[in-house]
Amino acid sequence: MTASYLTEETSIGSWLLTTDHKRIAILYALGITAFFFLGGAAATVIRLQLLSPNGHLVSAGAYNRLFTLHGVVMVWFFLVPAIPTTLGNFLLPLMIGADDVAFPKLNLFSWYLFLAGGLLTVLSLVAGGVDTGWTFYTPYSTLYSNSNVMLAAMGVFVVGFSSIVTGVNFIATVHMLRAPGMTWFRLPLFVWSIYATSLVMVLATPVLAISLLLVIAERVLGLPIFDPRFGGDPLMFQHLFWFYSHPAVYIMVLPAMGVVSEIIAAQARRKVFGYAFMVYAIMGIAVIGFLVWGHHMFTAGMSPYASLVFSFLSFIVAVPSAIKVFNWTATLYRGQIAFDAPMLYALGFLGLFTLGGLTGLFLASIPIDVHVTDTTFIVAHFHYIMVGGTVSAFFGGLHFWWPKITGRLYSEFWARTAAIIMFCGFNFTFFPMFIMGYLGMPRRYYHYPAQFQPYHVMASCGAVVLAVAYLAPLVYLGWSLFKGPRAGANPWDATGLEWTTPSPPAKQNFAKTPTVTSEPYLYHEDGRTHGDPRSLKPHRRQDEPAE
Amino acid sequence: MKISDRDREIILVPVLVWIGLMVALAVTVTYAFWPHAPVKVEVALVIAAIKAALIAIVYMRLSRSPPLLRLAAVAAFLWLLMLFGLTFADYLTRAPG
Amino acid sequence: MNPFSRLFSAEASTGAARTDAIFVGVLAFSVVILLVVLVLVVGFAAIYRRGSKARRGDLPAWVSREVEIGWTAATLFIALFIFWWASSAQFSQWTAPPGALEIHVVGRQWMWKVQHPSGAREINMLHAPLGVPVRLVMTSQDVIHSFYVPAFRMKQDVLPGRYTETWFKALRPGTYDLYCSEYCGLDHSAMTGHVVIMAPADYARWARAQPDGDSLATQGQATFVSLGCSGCHGVEAKVAAPPLTGVYGRRVALADGRRVTADETYLRDAILDPAKNRVAGYAPAMPSYQGVASEEDTVALVAYLKSLSAPPATEAAR
């Protein structure tokens, strides 16, 4: 057996100075895992504190720092980079038949930026934390907060720059390095989704950078940019912030949609239904997503006419998401559906994203939003999409490509069990928040009126279940690294160039540049067989090594 | 010394554009300081736009770039339009005062 | 009371019932859509599980581009319908009906200060009459807060440096929770209070019984003198300053050519930021009272200036 990208060189230096996209993906994965558990630890303390209406597990100031840390870390250091920089980095070149991303050194540089941003943020934590909420609203963040706003904002600024660099890299890669015959409409949907995500990263992130820069300028140099005493307008900050942060939610969900498309097609052994529409939907979400940011400001003191426009556009942006949901559903029709762990995660995504997305429609309706904005209803909405949706999809993708990345097979039993526990624990944690949110429970509340306690207790119990489900993969995936059976090149019998390479791939992805001659997802041949099981590949993945 | 085609491309075109830019600069400064001239801000911005376009199209070679690169430039412009358009949808329709 | 027994907390204002109706409507749509998706997914998953005997093969002819366009159009239609329904309900209700009782709210870390037209003041409490539209004119002394009364389904951010407003018409007497729902620092979760809705006669009695005495406008009149406004705007003033009788609601021509209607925000700006709207035909002599007049002074001054317009808007409701 020839050396894989993992074994070719093994020194620490060969990792830290690598320009191999696959190794960089691993580096990112390590960082992201650390941040996920850091954010998760904060969530754990939040949930413990909220067990009782006026508990004193932590102080009010510490509570505020905890949810800020949780939001900042989970959004910028976990979910925004999660799929693009790990699965995206690993798979993008493989899927389009390239040997690496367009600018390999820049790719490594981007990881160091990520690391630097992360260190700054951790530093702000060590130095006492930040208490502004992940939204950094002025004038609280500029004039009133006594916490380390500057360090944290700089951390986010730097990691934003890392985002931009990664986006630029991926855009150039998709445009310039597709293998011969890999036309745009032969690209796997995952590639499309990463491409769309990159566009959003490149065009939205600079605006976040500016909004944070202005906050820093006001705090450090005393320039009264948002200071109402001097006529500055705090709402301007909100416009700038949400111009980034709404598109950013699509940075967080588009790659997940890509992952799910791959998994569902492979597990249902069916061509993705309405491929072209899926592509239009991805691009539509990416572009229209830039036009709806004002829906975070319905009660902020914005002009009612602007609210109307933003509400309208928010309903429009829901339509491409609907197209995707229906197409995934239709892909199942007449399939040969297997229920391996990745599929369980993908189906979990489908349900939870739909529910979370539909509650987005509630929020886009102005009268409802006036009532529920800044309540736990919002908290539930975005956890449904981001945790129920994207994190599930991330886990699905991780399991799906685990054999490719590591060359090992994980325990299917434990993986399915974890998937199911995760789904249950998730609903248990966050569904109560919809109810108490509609009853009026404000978010970011350290103490709360006693009538909400039953819901909070439910949520906290659910969170325990959820924590177990998130810790489990650490164990069984870790175990598989050493003891798992070796994986063949294509354990799922899936289409896609990445499966034509050995598992794990060699350092140079393709000994010979592949030529593409057909559309993606040609699973139909199986499906044609009118349910005759004999012509099928074995039910589960093939566990024997290929070579 | 006679000007070859190459020199024309290398030197003449950039110099002509530079002359255009300097003239525009002179015009915009003069107009700005002209007492009581109307629509000053608008004129200044239009001239700035012309200068920016000259730089982008000739110096940055948008006129000869592959469509893809032009698309990137156009995208930047469109996205700026969204940013300004919708933000001012708020500010211009706020209650008077 | 058992909180599981009902999804809705009390609907205590006209707006509450409206919001709940829209909520239930959107909920119905969503449940149907969610059920359709779930039934299809689970159904397909069961029928087409790997190895089942169900018919496979190419898709039937009717499943094609048209289906795709069909459900896109249907979704668009539903989305637009919900938008239209929710927004039209909201838009007709955006501003308070004329003649609403006007109560001023000033938020600060971490309390609510309320000033009634009668001059009564209270903290973390808002007494208001039943069945009368109440308009809240609000501002903040420091950071952004948000005035939230779940029972009214009503919320409005309260911003430093400007007025925001909202309104309600209470339908049921009682005491309701008031929260600050925009994160505002350490004691954000302690910035709560109560709204007490009482019969109009009781409200009038309550207001009279408050020790603060003078009405807000009268307090404003005193401030008008003590801050020296009357030195310029008074009858015998030597400075040429616009007369302020009837200023509220007037169309004012400004020096830069704009014409605006003098509302509360305009009056507030005139006091705190006169450079913003210079009145045409006068020297720009009006000084800024930023830092001199507190938010409460300003509220009183604005109330006084409004009382100079006949008929005083606040009088009708009383």
Added chain:
Amino acid sequence: MTRAALLHEPFKNIPREQEAFLLGLWSFLASEALFFGALFLGYAVVRHLHIAGFDEGARHTNAVFGTANTAVLLTSSLTMAVAERAALADRARLARIMLAATLLLGLTFLVIKGFEYREDLEEHLMPGHQFAIPLRGAVLFFSFYWVMTGVHALHLTVGLGVVGRLFGLSLGRRLLENRASIQTTTLYWHLVDLIWVVLFPLFYLVARG
């Protein structure tokens, strides 16, 4: 060194690699456009809210410095454009001279800007307790003035770095091989110039005469 040696992984041919560099850079420029665009937006919004104060502030900047700097920067764009065209046409000497000129002009800009900043500070135009203009809004004008010119100067400094690198290569006679670097550096320099062209009227011209 031969041209072929310049082909980097993962590219298979040079024209594609070149175009990839250009596309990458243009994407980055689009990002930069939104970066400054957000600042322009801030300026526009606050000016909309405080026209009088903004215009008063704008009368306090020094239009002589501003105009001189615009001329300097436009000229540097000329020299940079010539440098690029010369390098691509294999005229190393001309390219080297023009790169040096660009560096000098860029430095001149920073020096002039330095003098201007000093004067601004002496006139108490830095927002703070001693700020010179009492009119409301003026202090916001100057907040944007400092941030935007500062961020621009930072970009220019980075530009000097990358142009300096090219100049270094040209000294080592290795300039002509680095076509991608030449083109991307030129684009970046022009963008920095372009942004100044828009900044200039906003800070120096809007309320004169």
